[in-house]
Amino acid sequence: MATATLQSGAVREARLQDALVQTFADELEQTVVLLNARIRRLLRQLDSEDGRVKTTARNLGRAVAMRESLLGALEDAGYTGLLRTAVDEPLDRLAAEVLKTNRLAGVAASTDTFAVESLAAFKDLRLAQLLDLADDTASAVWRSVLDGVTGARPVDDLLDDVADVLDASLSSARRVYDTAVSTYAQQVALGHTSGAPDEVFVYVGPVDSVARKFCVDRVGKAYTRADIDEMDNGQLPNTLMTRGGYNCRHLWRRVSVLDQDVLDLEGTDQRLPEVEAQLAELEAA
Numbered sequence: 001m002a003t004a005t006l007q008s009g010a011v012r013e014a015r016l017q018d019a020l021v022q023t024f025a026d027e028l029e030q031t032v033v034l035l036n037a038r039i040r041r042l043l044r045q046l047d048s049e050d051g052r053v054k055t056t057a058r059n060l061g062r063a064v065a066m067r068e069s070l071l072g073a074l075e076d077a078g079y080t081g082l083l084r085t086a087v088d089e090p091l092d093r094l095a096a097e098v099l100k101t102n103r104l105a106g107v108a109a110s111t112d113t114f115a116v117e118s119l120a121a122f123k124d125l126r127l128a129q130l131l132d133l134a135d136d137t138a139s140a141v142w143r144s145v146l147d148g149v150t151g152a153r154p155v156d157d158l159l160d161d162v163a164d165v166l167d168a169s170l171s172s173a174r175r176v177y178d179t180a181v182s183t184y185a186q187q188v189a190l191g192h193t194s195g196a197p198d199e200v201f202v203y204v205g206p207v208d209s210v211a212r213k214f215c216v217d218r219v220g221k222a223y224t225r226a227d228i229d230e231m232d233n234g235q236l237p238n239t240l241m242t243r244g245g246y247n248c249r250h251l252w253r254r255v256s257v258l259d260q261d262v263l264d265l266e267g268t269d270q271r272l273p274e275v276e277a278q279l280a281e282l283e284a285a
Contacts (some may be wrong), residue, residue: 001106001203001275003102003261003262003272003274004142004274005104005105006101006105006202006204006253007204007220007274007275008270008274009097009098009100009101009104009105009204009206010101010204010205010250010253011096011099011190011205011206012097012101012204013094013101013185013251014205014206014249014250015248016093016094016097017094017178017181017182018249020086020090020093020094020181021181021247023090024082024086024174025130025174025176028170028173029085029146029175030078030080031077031078031079031082032079032166032167032169032170034076034077034078034180035073035074035079035166036162036163036166036168037076038073038076038077039070039073039141040159040160040165042066042069042070042073043145043155043159045062045160046059046062046063046145046148046149046155047059050067051151051154051155051156052152052153052154052155053148053151053152053153053154054138054149054152054157055149055150055151055152059149060120060149060150063142063145063146063148063149064146065138066142066145067138067142069172069275070094070138070141070142071134071135071138072104073136073138074137074138076190077133077135078126080131080134082193083127083131083133083134084127086130086177087123087130087180088123088124088253090181091126091181091184092121094181094184094185095119095184095188096186096253098185098189099127099151099189101190102191103207104193105253118187119187119188122184122187125264126180126181126183126184126281129174129176129180130176130177133169133172133173136169137165137166137169137244138163139166139185140169141162141165141166144158144161144162144165145158145162147161148161157224169264175246175247178246178247179236179242179246179247179248182243182247182248182249183241183242185251186240186242186243186251186252187243187249188252189253190240190252191222191254192207193225193254196225197224197225197226197227197229198224198225198226199224199225199254199257200222200223200224200225200254200255200262200263200266201223201224201225201228201240201252201253201254202220202221202222202253202254202255202262202265202272203215203218203219203220203221203224203243203250204220204237204250204251204253204272204275205219205221205249205250205251206249206250207219207275207278207279207282208218208282209282210245211249212233212248213245214233214234214244214245215243215248215249216279217251218250218278219250219271219275219279220271220272220274220275220276221265221268221269221270221271221272222262222263222265222266223266224266225240228240228252232249233245234285240252248256252280
C-alpha cells in the first residue's frame with residue numbers, strides 16, 4: 001500500500017469536504033434570508049391589536065393551517081431544492097475523489113453493481129436526513145406561531161422567536177450536511193469489508209490544530225475492526241462510520257493482507273511515517 005498516497009489523499013478529500021460544506025453554508029444563508037422574509041409575510045396575516053397577537057378563533061384557525069404554508073415557504077425560498085442539489089453532484093465528486101485515492105494507492109475499488117447501487121442508496125439516505133430537517137424546521141416555526149397566538153404575545157417577540165428558530169435551523173442544517181458528507185466519504189472508502197473482527201484499518205486524514213483529540217490520538221495508527229467497534233468518540237455511535245464524531249475529516253482505510261508494514265503497526269502505538277513527520281511539524285510550529 002502506498003501509505004503516503006492514502007494520507008495525502010485523505011487530506012485532499014478533507015479539503016474537498018470543507019469546500020462543499022462552505023459552499024452549502026453560503027447558499028443556505030442566502031436561502032434562510034428569503035425564507036425569513038416569506039414567513040414574516042405569513043405572520044403579518046395574523047390579526048393583532050396594540051402590538052400583540054390576538055387569541056381569536058380566526059387566528060387559531062390560521063395558526064393550525066399554517067404548517068402547510070410553512071412547508072410551501074420552504075419550497076418557495078429554495079430551501080428543499082438546495083438540499084437536493086447539495087447531495088447530488090457534490091457527493092458524486094467526493095466519491096470519485098475517494099475512489100481515485102484508492103486506485104492510486106493500489107487498493108481495489110468496489111465498482112460492481114452492488115457497490116454502485118449501495119452508494120446511490122447512501123446518497124438517498126443523506127438526502128432523506130436533510131429533508132427531515134426541513135420538516136423539523138417547519139414544525140418548530142409552527143409551534144412558535146401557535147404559542148404566540150395562544151399566549152397573545154407581542155408580534156415583535158413572535159418574530160424574534162421565529163428568527164431564532166431559523167438561525168438554529170441554519171446551524172443544524174450545516175452540521176447535518178457536514179456529517180452526511182463525511183460519513184458518505186467513509187462509506188465510499190470502505191467499499192466492501194468482510195466485517196471480520198480481525199480486519200485491520202488505518203486511520204488517515206489532516207494533522208492540524210483543529211483536529212479533535214480523538215483523531216490526533218489515532219491518526220496514522222492501525223486498529224482491528226473489533227478495536228474500532230469498542231471506541232467511543234463521545235458524540236455518535238458506530239465509530240467505523242462516524243470516526244471522531246460530527247463533521248470529522250478523517251477516514252478509516254482497510255489494510256490489505258499484502259501490506260505487512262501497515263499490519264505490523266496494529267497493536268502498537270506507532271504511526272505511519274508520513275503522519276509522524278506531520279505531527280512533529282505541528283508540534284514544532
